[in-house]
Amino acid sequence: DAKTTQPTSMDCAEGRAANLPCNHSTISGNEYVYWYRQIHSQGPQYIIHGLKNNETNEMASLIITEDRKSSTLILPHATLRDTAVYYCIVIAGGTSYGKLTFGQGTILTVHP
Amino acid sequence: DTEVTQTPKHLVMGMTNKKSLKCEQHMGHRAMYWYKQKAKKPPELMFVYSYEKLSINESVPSRFSPECPNSSLLNLHLHALQPEDSALYLCASSQVTVTGKLFFGSGTQLSVL
Helix, strand or coil: CCCCECCCEEEEECCCCEEEEEECCCCCCCEEEEEEEECCCCCCEEEEEECCCCEECCCCEEEECCCCCEEEEEECCCCHHHCEEEEEEEEECCCCCCCCCCCCCEEEEEEC | CCCEEEECCEEEECCCCEEEEEEEECCCCCEEEEEEECCCCCCEEEEEEECCEEEEECCCCCCEEEEEEECCEEEEEEECCCHHHCEEEEEEEECCCCCCCCEECCCEEEEEC
């Protein structure tokens, strides 16, 4: 699976949009981009995933560049409860048996 | 019900003890996983079960013994652990065909004395 690079930490004001970048320049054509987050003392939580089109759900939006070498997770109106470690993971579809390789992630801190 | 339930939430054991961690899900998922997370580190895969059969063992020491007695339950049997095995043990499940979308439990925080 392709390696991902994320900033170590980011800050965001409550109510503002949080934009979390991820670089995956070696991504292959059959690899998906997944985002998870982990709030302190809890298990990771799935947020969203995509292959090449932009995706949106009730939690977030995922913007993938046309060359697929990078992506951005957008939390449109961050709240204090969004403070967590955010992981960007690249995984091949179909045969990867849930073998998620977590990097160090981005620590997002949402301030009042 | 989109919950994965792990018990116990906390466990303290000595190096000569035998204990078991339990995990349960009722989402009809036929793939289940054990991950290990050391303090301030990301989770790491230990085992994968698919249709109740062990399909991946990430070179985990034999003092960790997984078991999948049915499609809803996953156990991790622990024996003769070392202090460095202290960690958060996470169980997860997924549909077999959507292998990147996992549902995680809250984990068992294990301390080995």
